[in-house]
Amino acid sequence: MKAITEILNKKVSVFPDANIVNRCITTTVGEWLNGCKNPKNKNLMPLVEQIRQTTDKKEKSVLKLKLPGVTMAAELTTRAKNVPLEKKIIERSGLLCFDIDDQDNPGLKPIEIREKLSLCTNVIFAALSVSGKGVWGLVEMQYPEKIKQHFEQLKIDFQALGIKLDTSKGGNPTDLRFYSYDPDAYFCEQYKNYDRLPQPKPQPKQPKYKTTTNGSDPIKIAIDKINSAPDGEKHRELLKAAKLLGGYVGSGSISYQEAETALFAAISSRDIQSTTTAQHTIRDGLNYGMNEPIYPEIKEFKPPVKKLDPLLEYFKNLNVDSFQDTIVVDGLPLKDCIDTWIKEGDRLSLQALQIELKKQPTIPGLSLSAPNSPFGGAVFINNKIL
Structure with missing residues (x-):
């Protein structure tokens, strides 16, 4: 379990309203979440109450656009559509926001949903949405760069609990979360990272692939590369080892977490300047290698010779x-x-x-x-x- 204090100082971006994409301020996760329970800006309260009392959908949508919003998954420079994603992001926070709408979950009251979420060890924060009829929540991902994959699996896991997530947003680090007030919001003290990803799809029957013929343990080969790397070459050999194991991850021979854990343990035993850099190198190599799967050699099947009675x-x-x-x-x-x-x-x-x-x-x-x-x-x- 992780203490909530580990994420409170992560930086996120706040935009004055949904129409402003190039001007934002930086705040921390802790400041935003605490502001949802105990707002410092009292001017937001009348607007939130007006939205919750409005029955006209069009008017409600117009009013929501006047609220400030936060990009909880990352600190950004801009939300402009013509800017490439990698240039928008200053740093990922590793957090993922999800929405639960009342129309997708008939028979479930928002307060009941919030209580259900408070029982999930992965959920960090759960509060009523700005309309007061839905709920939004927050988890921390194991692999921030895989936000889309994490979100796909999160939808499956919540569906198993009888809760359907809003599919329109959650898988993009630039998704905007409107400010919402809920003095009774759930705010955990300890939580677990959400590490689940979708299972790989079955491979085609006749794929083009690399093969390995020596039958050796790929993890052992990768670790040996790292252990034998001379000073000055450790980063290069780590990247090679990660690409190698990425190929086996891509074929489903080993899991992503198994490969990442083995590589990080091996490089951590060496004298390195930065474990953070090593982690980035490992993930870059694994992700690259997964695009070129390595499958075990397919040997020709020879049926056993049937002996005559x-x-x-x-x-x-x-x-x-x-x-x-x-x-x-x-x-x-x-x-x-x-x-x-x-x-x-x-x-x-x-x-x-x-x-x-x-x-x-x-x-x-x-x-x-x-x-x-x-x-x-x-x-x-x-x-x-x-």
């Missing part, structure tokens, strides 16, 4: 015509009976006949009773049972 082989190779005397079984030529017994799998008669034929190659007056007769496939010579 020794008893059947004996009779298939038996030259019945070489017998000097006519041998009959229940009045039928021996050859016809052998073919029938082989076809029907009548091992009882075959075994009995094999025993007698092995005793002496030519047996005058040899005969067999049928397997279903009272004699049960017994061998006869000159009408005497053997």
Whole structure:
């Protein structure tokens, strides 16, 4: 569990209203969340109350646009659409906001939803939305750069709890969260990072891929690269090792967390200047390698050679015509009976006949009773049972 104090000083951006995209101020997570429970700016209270009392949807939307909003997932320079995402972001906070609307969850009251969220160890904050009819919440992600994937899995996990999230926002670090007042908002003291990601989709039947043929443990190979890297080359070898394991993560052979943990443990045992830089290097390498999956070598399947039943082989190779005397079984030529017994799998008669034929190659007056007769496939010579 992590203490809430670990995230309170993270920086986020506040925009005066939704229409302003190029002018913002920086605040901390703690200041914004505390302001939602105990607002310093009392001028916002009448506007929030007006929104909650308004029944006209269009008027409500117009009023909401006058409220300040925060980008809880990152500190930004701008929200302008024509600016690339990487240039908008100063630093990611690792936080993810989610919305729960009343129309998507009939039968659930906002206060009940807020209470449910307070029981989730991943939820940091839960409060009524600006309309008072919905709820918004906050979690900290294990992998901030995977906000979209985390949000997709979060929707699945909440659906399992009987709660449907608003899908229109939550997966983008520039999503704006309007100010909302809730003096009874849930604010945790300890929480767990949300580390769940969607399961990888099944690979196509005939993908183009790299293969590995030596059968060695890829994690051991990666760790050996890091351990043997000379000073001055540790960063380069760490990146190579991360790209290698990223390939195996991409194929589903190992998990992202397993690879990341192993790499970080290995590089941490070396004398390095910055663990933060090492973490970035690991994630960059893993993400790059995942684009080029490495699959185990597919070996040609060779079916096992089926051994012929020794008893059947004996009779298939038996030259019945070489017998000097006519041998009959229940009045039928021996050859016809052998073919029938082989076809029907009548091992009882075959075994009995094999025993007698092995005793002496030519047996005058040899005969067999049928397997279903009272004699049960017994061998006869000159009408005497053997």
